Amino acid sequence: MIVAVDAAGGDHYPKAPVEGALLAVKEDPNLSVLLLGPEEMIKKALEGKEYDKARILIQDAPQIIGMEESPASAVKGKQQSSIVIGMGLHKAGKCQAFVSAGNTGALLAASTFILGKLEGIHRPTIGAYYPTVKGFRLLLDAGANLEIKPEVALQFAKMGQVYCRQILGIESPTVGLLNVGEEEGKGTEQLKEIYKYIKDHSGFIGNLEGKDILSGKADVYLTDGLVGNILLKFGESIPATIMKLVENAVSKLDLEVEEVVAAQKILKTALSPFDYERVGGVPFLGVNGVSIVGHGGSSPLAIKNMIKSAVSCINNDVNGKIVASLN
């Protein structure tokens, strides 16, 4: 199996994607990784490393799409970028997945335009892992679709449930609709229509409020991309905020060094559910391929876990099961 990895994406390229690829290949003897980016840059990043040369492939892609570039024009204008070339190779069957920590919008655009949509899918969606006291759960949509129609919401629910079942190992995944109150009839017209349309869907547990997210009340948190994106970035900011508040507290209190050390150890363990590195990324669900986007700040470990997620999606035939779930 060949997974393509964008060696020119994210805040820490080429180091993070190249080292992540080497970690993944070391762990999985059946895996080869195709690194995409400016060839010389990749070769330099590989210099002095030990790895199985037969399973680390390089594809030159001289153009680089920046993190802040406008997605549509970047994809159209940079045909020699890692994203466009990689997605083309995936479409042509030269690799089975594409993994990147790069420009999310450009990746979504390239995935949708080049790979196309799965049969029957209205809109692909960006999913995100959300930390809860029960472990990571799925937030859909995390920013691809700022407004969603009822038919689209139902497909998001189904795709999320397939993903939870196949990848997170949750046997009967539940779906909750984020809203301002629990009762049917709450919320905007859009939310009322969605509720009505999906209320009989298997696993749907009704409206959920903001307080129900961190407690892990549902397996799939269904929402539009506006709410989802704001919540996603908010959630990512929690650990650093808590750490900062703890620092302030420590400087105010009169404590022994050992007490501070113990508190830091406890807090690090406590906040580990918020550690996105461990879980890598969620694929764009609904595209005809496996295209995974991770956090821009992804470390080598995060990239390795994204590659593992891609392998799981392929091995578990997530896409086949999504198509089957639509009927």
Next chain:
Amino acid sequence: MIVAVDAAGGDHYPKAPVEGALLAVKEDPNLSVLLLGPEEMIKKALEGKEYDKARILIQDAPQIIGMEESPASAVKGKQQSSIVIGMGLHKAGKCQAFVSAGNTGALLAASTFILGKLEGIHRPTIGAYYPTVKGFRLLLDAGANLEIKPEVALQFAKMGQVYCRQILGIESPTVGLLNVGEEEGKGTEQLKEIYKYIKDHSGFIGNLEGKDILSGKADVYLTDGLVGNILLKFGESIPATIMKLVENAVSKLDLEVEEVVAAQKILKTALSPFDYERVGGVPFLGVNGVSIVGHGGSSPLAIKNMIKSAVSCINNDVNGKIVASLN
């Protein structure tokens, strides 16, 4: 000055509002509190307490509006409730403010219908204090207006700035629009229109993302009531979630008792910015009076602080300054 307090609202009535009122009166020699609710219930709650009887007044209001009752029908159907009678007394000038931890929707409806709107105001708004590493900031709207038009958004910004200046003591309050990205042109059509309409407003610092909230990047976080309500309830769930995660961590780690105690002390101090009790509540901004709603779970301390907020709003003539800010 007389502040009316709903003795039949919130999860802990009559104990919390009655005790909160006594605390407030003890602190402020110029203050009288008018307790509203079933007279016998209030008298019983006051039994055995020491207080200045001349400054604790009672108004019988035999009907009780439940926390989950439909706002419009509750206000219409329960004319003898503390909320309806209290708001009527406020309208008639018999008291200068109304404070409650009861049914938010019913309070908003009664405030809007009975007190009316301030001159020139399109829509009143529910504000909420949001904890940041810089202290509490203001989130508008927190659930009263699920969708907002540009003219309404601009008024919310102005009202929020007046409140920050007068009550939070922030000299030049900034306003940020919650969105999925920082650049102009991001977000839904609604957000693009709002941005265009308010971009030249003094203090507007542009779009903010979810990650900018806890860091206190703006003084007023402007958003619609859907996003605001989900964020508000999410934020309120953070301390208990972190405490639960810390408990789990402690049970996993091999620690000395003293280390655990120290960690708990640090964490309690660190999470104190999330403590809503300290700040009471924010008034409905834009109504022609001072009507403050607090968290349903408000303690006596929280009620006392809500009463203090009401007194500040009156003393600083927040409403007069809001009307002046519109031109």
